[in-house]
Amino acid sequence: MTGLAVDDAAWASAWRRRAPGDKLLLCGGLVVTALVLPAWPGSALVGVVAVALAVGPARVPARTFLRATRWPAAFIVVGALTAVVEVGSGGPGWAPDAAARSGSLAGHALAGSAAVLLLATTTPMSDLLPALRRARVPDAVVEVASVVYRLLFVLLGSLHTIREAQTARMGYSSVRRSYRSSGALAAAVLTRSWDRARRMQEGLAGRGMETGLRVLPEVLPSSRAFLTGSVVALAAIVATSAVVA
Amino acid sequence: MHIAEGFLPAGHAAGWTIAAAPFVVHGARAVVKEVRENPESTLLLGAAGAFTFVLSAIKLPSVTGSSSHPTGTGPGAILFRPPVMALLGTVVLLFQALLLAHGGLTTLGANAFAFAVVGPWAGYGAYRLTRAAGGGLMPAVFAGVALADLATYVTTSLQLALAFPDAESGLAGALLKFLGVFAVTQIPLAVGEGLLGVLLFRVLTVNARPELERLGVLEPAPLVTTGGAA
Numbered sequence: 001m002t003g004l005a006v007d008d009a010a011w012a013s014a015w016r017r018r019a020p021g022d023k024l025l026l027c028g029g030l031v032v033t034a035l036v037l038p039a040w041p042g043s044a045l046v047g048v049v050a051v052a053l054a055v056g057p058a059r060v061p062a063r064t065f066l067r068a069t070r071w072p073a074a075f076i077v078v079g080a081l082t083a084v085v086e087v088g089s090g091g092p093g094w095a096p097d098a099a100a101r102s103g104s105l106a107g108h109a110l111a112g113s114a115a116v117l118l119l120a121t122t123t124p125m126s127d128l129l130p131a132l133r134r135a136r137v138p139d140a141v142v143e144v145a146s147v148v149y150r151l152l153f154v155l156l157g158s159l160h161t162i163r164e165a166q167t168a169r170m171g172y173s174s175v176r177r178s179y180r181s182s183g184a185l186a187a188a189v190l191t192r193s194w195d196r197a198r199r200m201q202e203g204l205a206g207r208g209m210e211t212g213l214r215v216l217p218e219v220l221p222s223s224r225a226f227l228t229g230s231v232v233a234l235a236a237i238v239a240t241s242a243v244v245a
Numbered sequence: 246m247h248i249a250e251g252f253l254p255a256g257h258a259a260g261w262t263i264a265a266a267p268f269v270v271h272g273a274r275a276v277v278k279e280v281r282e283n284p285e286s287t288l289l290l291g292a293a294g295a296f297t298f299v300l301s302a303i304k305l306p307s308v309t310g311s312s313s314h315p316t317g318t319g320p321g322a323i324l325f326r327p328p329v330m331a332l333l334g335t336v337v338l339l340f341q342a343l344l345l346a347h348g349g350l351t352t353l354g355a356n357a358f359a360f361a362v363v364g365p366w367a368g369y370g371a372y373r374l375t376r377a378a379g380g381g382l383m384p385a386v387f388a389g390v391a392l393a394d395l396a397t398y399v400t401t402s403l404q405l406a407l408a409f410p411d412a413e414s415g416l417a418g419a420l421l422k423f424l425g426v427f428a429v430t431q432i433p434l435a436v437g438e439g440l441l442g443v444l445l446f447r448v449l450t451v452n453a454r455p456e457l458e459r460l461g462v463l464e465p466a467p468l469v470t471t472g473g474a475a
Contacts, residue, residue, distance in 0.1 A: 078426060155296065
């Protein structure tokens, strides 16, 4: 357990051993399809396929998937409603095609979010970072991103422990105390991150690390059947959308 | 406040990605140069990125009775400078999209432009101006951190207004709409994040003074000569 529900789901997913490139092709295709096809039926089909694949063959807990969509859903609802309000001389009012426009906007966004979430809940970040190196992102940048990924769980652990201790000491019993505790919490996490980085550096330097944190990437074999299925599914969504539209 | 996946039309998503790219590439070059000259910086930069991510997990009390999350780029811009934050902020956004489902992949460029480019530069500019005008460290930190948050929110509203202009009042009306809707949470959050920044730096000046001196936030303390026994 890492403490982040999406990351935990990715490590436990039935698709964890599938090649990241295969999943990137499928999810990237779904993201693009959700964006460029009409919301009905294109984006709706993308959303259904993404959710069905996640809770079906990928065995992502439906509860985790649904909970993860809360934040994007809140933004999508507020944003889609705001976009269809017109500000005229007579004050604000709904646009004539408000329902269709907000529905289309929400459809694109919810389907795209579901497709990204399918990738996020089936592929741990440590599988995706080597793909950045293959995309010719400089090694130094990939290494910094790898350290961010490894350290953030340590820091999140520290954050929760310190906050628990502060709460037990009534550190969040008023707004004033909450701000003071939050400031102390942020400072403690920052100094701990520096300290942790310095100690890691000293440990690695003692082991002869000078040029980078090179590790052997885990090679997960690509599946021709999975790739074929992905292309067929994407083509079917496009074809259905074209026929219905 | 990140724009969700699929919310921007394809042309806008591509346009903001192109707009953010030079800043992120510049940041990547700064990081590559720093790591080449000082290999140990990899870990410190990684720690800075992880801190920015974790800072967004700290809940601040909000006027609406619930709680909000700081953006975390203001303190980062003051401590590590905006070019580095352009890259670290983009990495943090990618992680937020794939670990928290905040933001998205096609909207990564738009979010990076607001969160990792405009926010840090505006915040750092306010911080430097306040220091140059004779303001102390804490007023400068408050101005820098609060403005970084505000600038991010204004830029995001502008991005949404450009994508969805009002049929009658055009871009200006749409901008007012989005600014007004998100102001309810974002303005109190900017003030709250400014206060958090002050409290953070107040603790750091006591507990981490050598690090702040090394990062150029504080002047090195003058050596005090003590009169020894002759």
